[in-house]
Structures are given as structure tokens and as C-alpha cells.
Amino acid sequence: MNSSSGTTSGGGRANKTGNSLEQFVEHKLKEHGYTEFWDHKRQVFANRTTIGGKQYGKQIYCGKSIYETDRKCDFLVLNQEKWPDGLIIECKWQQSSGSVDEKYPFAFFNICKIGVPTVVLLDGNGYKPAAMRWLKEQAHPQRALIAVYNMVEFQTAVNNGFLG
Numbered sequence: 001m002n003s004s005s006g007t008t009s010g011g012g013r014a015n016k017t018g019n020s021l022e023q024f025v026e027h028k029l030k031e032h033g034y035t036e037f038w039d040h041k042r043q044v045f046a047n048r049t050t051i052g053g054k055q056y057g058k059q060i061y062c063g064k065s066i067y068e069t070d071r072k073c074d075f076l077v078l079n080q081e082k083w084p085d086g087l088i089i090e091c092k093w094q095q096s097s098g099s100v101d102e103k104y105p106f107a108f109f110n111i112c113k114i115g116v117p118t119v120v121l122l123d124g125n126g127y128k129p130a131a132m133r134w135l136k137e138q139a140h141p142q143r144a145l146i147a148v149y150n151m152v153e154f155q156t157a158v159n160n161g162f163l164g
Contacts, residue, residue, distance in 0.1 A: 082164030094126035101131030
């Protein structure tokens with residue numbers, strides 16, 4: 001909310017709704033016994049295959065983007081039994097038409113570059129259906145982008161043991 005005018009800017013609203021999607025994911029992680037990883041966030045990605053327990057980190061450095069800039073993921077999930085190489089969860093909320101779906105190819109190529117199993121969670125119904133369809137077509141269980149879900153699909157996957 002803009003304190004001087006009492007209105008909420010488009011960017012502020014997007015951040016708030018995007019944060020709601022991230023809170024949904026965090027709630028599901030906690031529901032399934034995960035605790036938040038607090039220490040050494042810069043090193044957790046490099047050490048993800050040696051860290052035990054069921055943990056997750058938010059806004060974790062996860063290597064370089066295709067432009068060789070630092071990249072952070074929304075969630076890095078650590079669970080050696082379920083995800084030996086870790087699991088990245090990216091949240092993309094788009095409530096009204098905009099440019100988020102133009103960012104899907106950038107996100108996809110970054111996911112491919114990192115090579116860690118990744119789920120993209122899309123919701124808000126503001127994205128172009130063709131863009132979501134394209135991104136879903138890129139997903140495959142044996143590749144880096146393993147799935148693209150909306151909130152209902154993610155909830156269903158979690159109910160079926162996706163998070164372990």
C-alpha cells in the first residue's frame with residue numbers, strides 16, 4: 001500500500017499476492033514436517049546433497065542465470081530420501097494480464113542450466129493459457145523441470161506424497 005495516497009500500486013499488489021502463493025507453499029512444507037533452514041544460506045545450495053533432515057530455505061542462491069548473474073530460487077527443499085539432489089519450487093503469481101508469461105522461457109532456460117529438479121507453481125489466472133500450456137509441455141519427470149502446477153494441482157500432488 002502506498003502510504004501517501006492510501007492506494008496499492010500494481011507492483012505492490014503483485015508482491016502481496018505473490019507472497020500469498022509463497023506462504024501457501026511454506027505452509028504445505030511445514031505441514032509435512034519441514035523446518036526452515038536459516039544458517040549459511042549462501043552455501044546451502046552447494047552443500048544440498050550432504051544436509052540431512054527435512055528442511056527448506058527461502059530465496060536461496062542457486063547458481064548463475066543464463067546471463068551469468070546470481071540466481072535465487074523461491075524455495076530449496078532438502079530431503080535426501082525423497083530428493084537426493086534437492087528440489088526447487090518457483091512461485092509465479094499473475095492475477096491480471098501482464099508480462100509474467102514472457103518470463104517463462106527465461107525461467108525455463110535457467111532451470112535447465114541449474115539442472116536441479118524444479119517445480120513451477122503458477123496461479124492467479126492472469127497468464128496467457130498458451131504460455132502456461134507451453135511451460136507445461138517443457139516439464140518431464142526425468143528432466144530439470146519436473147512439473148508445472150497451479151495451486152489445486154500442487155495440493156493434489158502434495159496429498160499424494162509429492163513432498164515426502
